[in-house]
Amino acid sequence: MLPKEAWVRTRVPLGAPGEPFSWSRAFGREAPRVLDLGCGNGYWMIHSGLARPEVDHLGVELVPPALRLGSLRAGQRGLSHVKFAWGDASEFVVSRCPPSSVDEVHLYHPQPYYDAQGHARRQLTPEVQGAIHRVLKPGGLFVFQTDNPAYMSYARRTLPALFEFCERFAPWPDLPAGRTLREIVARSQGLEIFRAESRPLSLSEALRESRVSALPSPDFDANKPAGRRPGKSARKT
Numbered sequence: 001m002l003p004k005e006a007w008v009r010t011r012v013p014l015g016a017p018g019e020p021f022s023w024s025r026a027f028g029r030e031a032p033r034v035l036d037l038g039c040g041n042g043y044w045m046i047h048s049g050l051a052r053p054e055v056d057h058l059g060v061e062l063v064p065p066a067l068r069l070g071s072l073r074a075g076q077r078g079l080s081h082v083k084f085a086w087g088d089a090s091e092f093v094v095s096r097c098p099p100s101s102v103d104e105v106h107l108y109h110p111q112p113y114y115d116a117q118g119h120a121r122r123q124l125t126p127e128v129q130g131a132i133h134r135v136l137k138p139g140g141l142f143v144f145q146t147d148n149p150a151y152m153s154y155a156r157r158t159l160p161a162l163f164e165f166c167e168r169f170a171p172w173p174d175l176p177a178g179r180t181l182r183e184i185v186a187r188s189q190g191l192e193i194f195r196a197e198s199r200p201l202s203l204s205e206a207l208r209e210s211r212v213s214a215l216p217s218p219d220f221d222a223n224k225p226a227g228r229r230p231g232k233s234a235r236k237t
């Protein structure tokens with residue numbers, strides 16, 4: 001942690017609903033951009049920001065205490081390129097984030113919502129998948145990770161319509177003990193972690209929209225027990 005006089009502000013407003021977000025105004029520079037949808041306490045963003053000072057990081061989170069903690073920790077480390085915004089990450093990526101403006105989108109452990117009433121609040125909807133495809137630059141990266149097998153089955157069924165979908169069967173080398181707080185907790189409970197790295201397929205806007213409209217809604221049963229990974233024996237990493 002830096003001495004207090006070196007702390008920096010790391011909160012940023014998303015702006016008015018529907019108004020395009022200006023990355024260059026928020027960060028005061030042009031740089032590669034990383035977006036974390038539902039960043040929680042920002043554990044991964046802070047580590048990534050420490051390792052990659054040349055990259056701007058924006059975390060969008062709905063729960064203020066988690067956001068405040070992440071923002072404080074980043075500020076105490078002088079990470080002015082790691083910023084936190086309060087708001088609905090789905091609304092942000094669908095309505096405010098400009099097209100082809102982001103190098104990486106990360107979605108770690110979205111809540112599975114075990115009751116049917118919560119299904120509508122799930123983050124990885126067809127609309128959000130289409131929006132992630134739209135905001136990523138060509139060749140960009142979408143990282144999805146969950147410890148819920150049914151959520152991963154849904155991702156396997158839907159993401160390949162828009163992305164070159166590639167599962168990762170080992171912990172991340174940058175943070176082998178876990179990239180996020182939820183990953184660390186889930187592994188301590190013996191849960192299996194499912195990770196995927198996806199790259200946007202080259203699609204016209206019209207083709208993207210028609211594929212999005214054909215995708216099923218995420219109304220899967222999150223209580224389903226773990227299934228076997230395709231072509232892999234069950235492992236807990």
Ligand SMILES: C[S@@+](CC[C@H](N)C(=O)[O-])C[C@H]1O[C@@H](n2cnc3c(N)ncnc32)[C@H](O)[C@@H]1O
Nearest residue numbers: 038039040061062063088089108109180181182
């Ligand atoms: C299980 S936690 C995971 C947090 C973090 N990504 C991690 O892996 O540790 C899910 C997080 O997503 C946030 N969240 C859920 N829906 C959201 C939304 N629509 N917009 C922003 N954040 C959301 C929750 O507040 C919570 O912090």
